[in-house]
Amino acid sequence: MILEKNFSNLKVILVEPNGPLNVGSVARLCSNFEVDELRIVSPKCNIFCLEAKKMALKGQKFLEHCKIFDNLEEAVFDCDLVLASCGRIDVSKDAFFESSEDIFNWTLSFKKINNLAIIFGREDRGLTNSELLLANKTFNIPTSQNNPSLNLSHAVSIVLYELSKSSRRNFNKDLEVFNLASSKQIHDSFLEIEEMLLSVGYLLKHTSRAKISKFKKYISRANTSMHEMNVLRGIVHQINWFLRNSKRN
Numbered sequence: 001m002i003l004e005k006n007f008s009n010l011k012v013i014l015v016e017p018n019g020p021l022n023v024g025s026v027a028r029l030c031s032n033f034e035v036d037e038l039r040i041v042s043p044k045c046n047i048f049c050l051e052a053k054k055m056a057l058k059g060q061k062f063l064e065h066c067k068i069f070d071n072l073e074e075a076v077f078d079c080d081l082v083l084a085s086c087g088r089i090d091v092s093k094d095a096f097f098e099s100s101e102d103i104f105n106w107t108l109s110f111k112k113i114n115n116l117a118i119i120f121g122r123e124d125r126g127l128t129n130s131e132l133l134l135a136n137k138t139f140n141i142p143t144s145q146n147n148p149s150l151n152l153s154h155a156v157s158i159v160l161y162e163l164s165k166s167s168r169r170n171f172n173k174d175l176e177v178f179n180l181a182s183s184k185q186i187h188d189s190f191l192e193i194e195e196m197l198l199s200v201g202y203l204l205k206h207t208s209r210a211k212i213s214k215f216k217k218y219i220s221r222a223n224t225s226m227h228e229m230n231v232l233r234g235i236v237h238q239i240n241w242f243l244r245n246s247k248r249n
Contacts, residue, residue: 007081007107007112007113007114007116007167008036008112008113008114008115008116009036009037009114009115009116010034010035010036010037010116010117010118010163011035011036011037011038011039011079011115011116011117011118012026012029012030012035012037012038012039012117012118012120012156012160013039013040013041013072013075013076013117013118013119013120014026014038014039014040014041014043014120014152015041015042015072015119015120015121015122015127015131016041016042016043016044016121016122017040017043017044017045017047017122017123017152018043018044018045018122018123018124019045019123019152020045020046020047020049020051020052020055021051021052021055021153022123022151022152022153023040023043023045023047023052023055023063024051024052024053024054024055024056024059024063025055025056025153026038026120026152026153026156027052027055027056027059027060027062027063027066028055028056028057028058028059029059029153029156029157029160030059030062031056031057031058031059031061031062032059032160033160033161033163033164035062035160037062037065037066037067038062038063038065038066038067039066039067039068039069039075039117040066040067040068040069041068041069041070041071041072041075042068042069042070042071043068047063047066048063048064072119072131072134073134073187075117076117076119076134076135076184077182077183077184077187078115078184079115079116079117079182079183080113080114080115080116080178080180080182081107081113081115081116081117081136081178081180081182082117082119082134082135082136082182082183083103083116083117083118083119083135083136083137083138083139084118084119084121084127084131084132084134084135084137084138084139085100085118085119085120085121085138085139085140085155085159086121086126086127086132086138086139086140087121087126087140087141087143087148087149087150087155098137098138098139099139099142100139100140100141100158100159100162100163101162101166102139103137103139104162104163104166104167105166106137107166108166108167108175109175109176110175110176110177110178111175111176111177111178112177112178113178114178118159118163119131119134119135120152120155120156120159123151123152126149129213130209130213133213133216133217133220134183134187135183135220136180136181136183136186136220137220141155141158141159179225179226179227180223180224180225180226181219181224181225181226181228181229182226185226185229185230185233186216186219186220186224186229188233189229189232189233189236190212190215190216192233192236192237192240193212193215193236194208194212195240196236196239196240196243197212199240199243200243
């Protein structure tokens with residue numbers, strides 16, 4: 001018996017693409033692999049031009065109905081699980097990547113993921129470190145060390161194929177209910193955590209972002225649940241409330 005897909009509403013997100021041929025090719029891939037929606041963050045080319053439409057072929061509907069966002073935060077905030085592809089070699093030393101195969105197999109351990117997003121970065125420089133932090137998990141596609149970066153549409157094709165292949169495997173085990181903290185939960189929580197740590201003097205304004213990023217990576221790597229994140233946020237929210245009100249007295 002083949003296992004049915006345990007996710008629905010798959011979103012492919014392109015960040016600042018600058019090549020209409022790539023965008024058209026990705027739209028075609030969305031049709032090939034039954035992606036639910038193509039989302040584009042601040043496109044740097046005319047994604048509706050004739051070149052893009054010619055490359056899209058039967059995927060033209062994904063161009064016509066794609067959603068355009070001003071920033072990545074808005075593009076992922078309705079998604080339960082966010083994965084990001086990274087081909088950069090100049091990321092920070094404490095960056096943590098998993099293989100796409102391991103991540104996709106991990107997604108199969110859950111009964112149902114309602115909104116799954118996969119982010120792909122710019123053709124020339126990929127995703128920034130802060131953008132990578134918006135993902136629950138980050139992966140790269142192993143290639144030659146002499147030329148580690150793949151063409152955008154090629155990377156999308158490999159990832160969608162691997163995801164499709166993984167979703168059709170047999171897994172003889174009990175599936176867990178998906179309860180992972182969302183990208184929005186983690187992002188909003190860390191805004192409050194940063195405010196609190198700045199207030200008590202643990203963080204300095206000019207270094208707070210770097211230190212918070214390390215803490216954020218730890219939370220994501222720990223597969224923190226929604227309940228655990230809500231407990232942490234409740235504690236931080238109460239401390240911030242106390243700090244604000246104590247200053248008035």
